[in-house]
Amino acid sequence: xxxxxxxVLCNLPDADSAASVARMLVExxxxxxxxxxxxxxxxxxxxxEIEQAEEIPLLIKTTATRYAALEVALIEAHPYEVPxxxxxxxxxxxxxxxxxxxxxxxxxxxxxxxx
Numbered sequence: 001x002x003x004x005x006x007x008v009l010c011n012l013p014d015a016d017s018a019a020s021v022a023r024m025l026v027e028x029x030x031x032x033x034x035x036x037x038x039x040x041x042x043x044x045x046x047x048x049e050i051e052q053a054e055e056i057p058l059l060i061k062t063t064a065t066r067y068a069a070l071e072v073a074l075i076e077a078h079p080y081e082v083p084x085x086x087x088x089x090x091x092x093x094x095x096x097x098x099x100x101x102x103x104x105x106x107x108x109x110x111x112x113x114x115x
Contacts, residue, residue: 003065003102004089005063005064005090006061006067006090007087007088007089008031008059008067008085008087009057009085009086009087009088010057010078010083010084010085011040011042011055011057011058012055012078013055013080014056015036015039017056017079018056018058021058022058024077025060025062025070028069029066029104029106029107029108030070030073031061031105032100032101033101033104034059035059036056037057037058037059039055039056040057041053061101062101062105063105064089067087
């Protein structure tokens with residue numbers, strides 16, 4: 001696998017913001033695919049208080065090359081002061097799928113003519 005593929009986890013506060021962020025990432029070719037998962041209940045410490053919230057998890061598929069731009073876009077679009085953004089390298093996977101992720105995240109200005 002010449003280009004490492006990453007799976008990025010990010011939680012959003014509601015379905016509308018999750019859908020908006022997911023679409024933006026795919027439109028900008030920062031992600032090949034974003035899965036919007038079922039709501040999850042999160043329990044966490046924030047400003048020395050134990051909090052609970054329902055959040056919508058996103059599983060974002062991208063490449064190592066596109067990660068920095070994806071992170072910036074997530075931080076800019078995210079409503080939280082400190083958004084959860086965690087990236088994990090896909091150590092293996094179906095070669096055709098991994099290649100598809102790479103192809104879908106090529107920046108517009110680097111696409112071959114006709115694509």
